[in-house]
Amino acid sequence: MNQIEPSPETIRAILTIAGSDCSAGAGLQADLKTFQHFGLHGLTAVTCIVSETANIVRRVDPVDPSMLQDQILLMLGSFPLELVKTGMLGSAKHVETVAAIFKNHPHIQLVIDPVMIASTGASLIEADAIAAYREKLLPLAYLITPNLPEAETLLGEKILSVDEMSRAAKALSETYHCAVLIKGGHLPSPDCTDLLYDGKTEHRFTSPRLAVRASHGTGCTLAAAIAANLANGYNLPDSVSTAKEFLNHCLRTSYCFVNQSGEVIDALNQSSIHHTKS
Numbered sequence: 290m291n292q293i294e295p296s297p298e299t300i301r302a303i304l305t306i307a308g309s310d311c312s313a314g315a316g317l318q319a320d321l322k323t324f325q326h327f328g329l330h331g332l333t334a335v336t337c338i339v340s341e342t343a344n345i346v347r348r349v350d351p352v353d354p355s356m357l358q359d360q361i362l363l364m365l366g367s368f369p370l371e372l373v374k375t376g377m378l379g380s381a382k383h384v385e386t387v388a389a390i391f392k393n394h395p396h397i398q399l400v401i402d403p404v405m406i407a408s409t410g411a412s413l414i415e416a417d418a419i420a421a422y423r424e425k426l427l428p429l430a431y432l433i434t435p436n437l438p439e440a441e442t443l444l445g446e447k448i449l450s451v452d453e454m455s456r457a458a459k460a461l462s463e464t465y466h467c468a469v470l471i472k473g474g475h476l477p478s479p480d481c482t483d484l485l486y487d488g489k490t491e492h493r494f495t496s497p498r499l500a501v502r503a504s505h506g507t508g509c510t511l512a513a514a515i516a517a518n519l520a521n522g523y524n525l526p527d528s529v530s531t532a533k534e535f536l537n538h539c540l541r542t543s544y545c546f547v548n549q550s551g552e553v554i555d556a557l558n559q560s561s562i563h564h565t566k567s
Contacts, residue, residue, distance in 0.1 A: 302330045302368040303520045305513065306361060306387060307376030307404075308337040308349075314556055315341075315506035316376060320513040322559040326535070327517035332368060334360035337379050342554050343505035351379055354386045361390050365397075373397055374516040376509055377404040379414060381421040388425035398431040398519065402512035405439045419443075430467040432525065434512045437475040451482050451493070458486035468525055470515070472508065474498075483511075485529050492526045494533050503543035503555035510559055511536045 303324055310316035317333045324331035336357055340348040364370065373391070378384045391399055403422055405414045419442060427433060427443075440457050441448055448457050451473060458469040468487045476482070478498070485492040514532030523531065542558040 300328070300330045301520055302332055302370055303516060304332040304334065304361075304364050304368075304370055304373045305376060305516075306334040306336060306357075306373065306378070307509070308339050308379070309335050310339050310341055310506070312342040312505075312554070312556075314343050315509045319506040319509040319557070319559055320374065320376065323510050323513035323535075324517050326559065327514065327521060329517050329520055330368075332364045332370075334364060336377060336383050339377075343503070343556065344552065344554060349379070351383065354380075354382045357383060358386050358390065361387070365390075365394065370397060372400065372516055372520045374400045374402065374513055375426075376402050376512070377414075379418065381415060381417040384418050384421035384426050388421070388429060391429050395429075399429055400512060400516040400519065401426065401430045401433045402508060403427070403433055403435050403439050403443070404508070405435075405442055427465040427467070430465060432468040432470060432515070432519075433461065433465065434470045434472065434508070434515065435461075436472045436508055440471045449476075451476070451484065454482070454484045455486070455491060458484050458491070462486050462488055470529060472511065474507070483529070483533065485526065487525055492529070494529060496533060496537055499537065499540045501540050501543050501555075502545070502553075503540060503557050505555065506557050506559070507536060507540070510539060510557060 305317050305320035307317040310318050321331040335352050337349055337351045437448055444457055448454055454471045454473055458471050461469045470483060470485045473482045480495050481498050482493055482495045511532055514535045515528045518528035518531050539557040539559050545553050545555045547553055
């Protein structure tokens with residue numbers, strides 16, 4: 290059989306720095322599935338190992354920061370990377386480790402999903418890590434994608450409407466000199482509005498709220514899809530718009546498992562799995 294010579298220009302690489310979700314609904318597993326959907330070769334640097342499902346977080350074990358550093362440096366030295374996405378970092382030391390590396394790589398665009406507060410309201414980060422985000426990592430970002438509680442945490446004030454989201458996005462952009470996408474799914478409304486401010490122009494992306502149970506991994510998936518589109522050469526508003534369409538597809542075609550005790554575990558369909566709903 291004749292061997293096919295690979296082309297180094299065919300596939301782009303992209304790195305996610307995130308936690309490992311053993312149920313594969315969020316974290317780096319969700320990122321990898323999303324990157325694959327958009328035709329990218331996904332790389333990973335693991336920050337923590339999480340024992341969880343969509344219904345429960347049972348244990349979180351952080352990776353040693355020196356191991357995190359080695360993973361990132363190896364990927365940077367081995368692959369042509371122009372864009373990196375971060376997810377759950379967890380501790381101040383992990384945030385500082387990431388910031389110290391990318392301070393020396395200003396040509397790499399950082400899409401930072403500041404994973405601090407879960408959709409359930411549970412804190413996912415140590416208190417001193419929030420200060421490390423503010424002081425060291427967010428100033429290096431090209432785009433940050435906080436959900437509403439995370440934006441409130443960064444600003445220190447409540448956000449109760451889309452108009453307040455607009456003011457918050459501009460305030461965060463002015464503070465960190467980056468583009469800001471605030472995800473508005475927590476607002477009580479029949480529609481979901483995400484608001485992007487790119488430093489000059491505001492863009493609003495509104496879609497009907499879908500009546501599905503699956504929500505685990507939505508933030509990771511949206512940020513990963515935006516990062517993938519940027520890596521593929523799309524501008525920021527188009528990257529967000531396409532990512533929103535992809536996320537809505539993941540929600541509309543979500544599926545579930547029923548375990549031996551009768552518990553239902555819902556899952557987003559990031560892999561475009563073809564299935565028939567019963």
